[in-house]
Amino acid sequence: MMLLRRSLAWALPVLLAALALLTAGPRGMVDWRAERAIAFESDDWGLSGFVPDAAAWDGLRREDLTPGNFPPVYWNSTLEDSAAVADLAAVLASHRGRDGLPAVLQPNYIVSALAWEGGQWRRHDLPDLPVAYRRPGLWSAVTAATAQGVWYPEFHGAWHYDPDLRRRETAASPAAATAAARGIMLFPGSEAARELGPWRPAAALAAELDSALAVFAVAFGRAPGSIIAPDYTWDARAERVWSSRSLTVIQAKREQRHPRWLAGIPGRVLKVVDRQWSRATRPQRTYLERNCRLEPVQSPDARAIVKACLRDTERAWRRGEPAIVETHRVNFAHAEAAVAAAGRQGLRDYLDGVEALRGGAPVYLTDVEIAGLVERGVSARASGGGLVVRNGTHARRMAVAIPDPAGGQKMTLLLLDARNDSWIRPSAVR
Ligand SMILES: [Zn+2]
Known part of the structure; x- marks a missing residue:
């Protein structure tokens, strides 16, 4: 019961703020x-x-x-x-x-x-x-x-x-x-x-x-x-x-289960609040939702x-x-x-x-x-011995920092043409 009261006291104002501020x-x-x-x-x-x-x-x-x-x-x-x-x-x-x-x-x-x-x-x-x-x-x-x-x-x-x-x-x-x-x-x-x-x-x-x-x-x-x-x-x-x-990239936040949280509607409300609160207060984390x-x-x-x-x-x-x-x-x-x-x-x-x-x-x-x-707005991933780099923005050029293939702390900057609808082709990087 203590848990219930504490949760709701915390949940309601945050829920209102979260609903106003956030999208999914x-x-x-x-x-x-x-x-x-x-x-x-x-x-x-x-x-x-x-x-x-x-x-x-x-x-x-x-x-x-x-x-x-x-x-x-x-x-x-x-x-x-x-x-x-x-x-x-x-x-x-x-x-x-x-x-x-x-x-x-x-x-x-x-x-x-x-x-x-x-x-x-x-x-x-x-x-x-x-x-x-x-x-x-x-x-x-x-x-x-x-x-x-x-x-x-x-x-x-x-x-x-x-x-x-x-x-x-x-x-x-x-x-x-x-x-x-x-x-x-x-x-x-x-x-x-x-x-x-x-x-x-x-x-x-x-x-x-x-x-x-x-x-x-x-x-x-x-x-x-x-x-x-x-x-x-x-x-x-x-x-x-x-x-x-x-x-920092976390899959399926919406599916998250908390075995010890309340069941039923209060539990579901708490989950929504918790999820949106995490999104708002943890900008360094990316939450990806499974939607199919x-x-x-x-x-x-x-x-x-x-x-x-x-x-x-x-x-x-x-x-x-x-x-x-x-x-x-x-x-x-x-x-x-x-x-x-x-x-x-x-x-x-x-x-x-x-x-x-x-x-x-x-x-x-x-x-x-x-x-x-x-x-x-840009990304890089390893693929088959090379890198796939992408620029998804309208900006004419963007820089992607990629780890030096030789290892260590050195980073290489790649300048990518902005091609709004066509992604940058994969480029083999040795
Ligand atoms: Zn599994």
């Missing part, structure tokens, strides 16, 4: 109506779970695990293999934006796994994988897709769950111990065992983030530019730690999902926002090949669909590009 989407220096930009954000890549393969459930009753609720298709969600990445890369590469660059997916990566091996918990950091999840050739496929410019890894988290809870709950349940020995990632209560749960100490979260960012840098050769919290669960502490590590949902394998009617996503894409553009498309890994990597094939088909249909929309071809962007364009 990225605006900035670029005319997003004309840009027709699309970004894909895809969570759960690199996650060694839920199962190594469909046979993992043989003779087990998954209800005995009491892991919580998941959409049915997730029970056989699995770690991607080289074919899943290569097949998806081929779909992306066959669709190009008006700048000539291919559609680019941002796989948000989980970088570490706990595995019960040889009678103990062992930690595996990408590109190393648990024994049950060996995927020969996976990293070559990731490297090839990155070089093609269709794969731009970003950061999801370390484990996707609280590792201490997993150890404890597995030790206490014979069914969970059997499942863990088979490589099944679920355990009693795992749905609610959020990696960034409010019960976890801030110092532990900071140390875990540093370790995970180090793994990411080794695996992908650069730091991530944007982040999505596992299960959309994080708090102000987490955002502060991210910002202090230069992770492309999850065809979670629906009996994949075509309807694609159609709705196309409609939402046009709506986002009309509102003056880039279309930011949510599409989880489960659509493209699954223990049942037919599921992944259906997911790829959904993406292909969506890409065909956006390219057939009236009003001109789209351009495919990443989060860091959207953030750069919103904040400075």
Whole structure:
């Protein structure tokens, strides 16, 4: 009750101020109506779970695990293999934006796994994988897709769950111990065992983030530019730690969940106020909202999902926002090949669909590009050994500072012609 009164006392004046002051989407220096930009954000890549393969459930009753609720298709969600990445890369590469660059997916990566091996918990950091999840050739496929410019890894988290809870709950349940020995990632209560749960100490979260960012840098050769919290669960502490590590582009703020906040309408009001307050008081952070949902394998009617996503894409553009498309890994990597094939088909249909929309071809962007364009009107991102640089403004020339390819602190300034509707072509920078 104390919490309720305090929250409302704080919330109401702020709500009024927030409603008057703020709008929902990225605006900035670029005319997003004309840009027709699309970004894909895809969570759960690199996650060694839920199962190594469909046979993992043989003779087990998954209800005995009491892991919580998941959409049915997730029970056989699995770690991607080289074919899943290569097949998806081929779909992306066959669709190009008006700048000539291919559609680019941002796989948000989980970088570490706990595995019960040889009678103990062992930690595996990408590109190393648990024994049950060996995927020969996976990293070559990731490297090839990155070089093609269709794969731009970003950061999801370390484990996707609280590792201490997993150890404890597995030790206490014979069914969970059997499942863990088979490589099944679920355990009693795992749905609610959020990696960034409010019960976890801030110092532990900071140390875990540093370790995970180090793994990411080794695996992908650069730091991530944007982040999505596992299960959309994080708090102000987490955002502060991210910002202090230069992770300032935050995905899906509107989906943020606070397990300990009030339920119902007061909770929803508080969420809106909190979000708008963050936007107003944290100008150094960029919040990107997912405004299209492309999850065809979670629906009996994949075509309807694609159609709705196309409609939402046009709506986002009309509102003056880039279309930011949510599409989880489960659509493209699954223990049942037919599921992944259906997911790829959904993406292909969506890409065909956006390219057939009236009003001109789209351009495919990443989060860091959207953030750069919103904040400075210009952007730069690594792509296949070069850089894609863009000037989205009407200004005749703008400067982009890019890190010196030789490393170190030196920056190189690029002068970009203003081409209101045509983006600066990618330039290979050695
Ligand atoms: Zn996730």
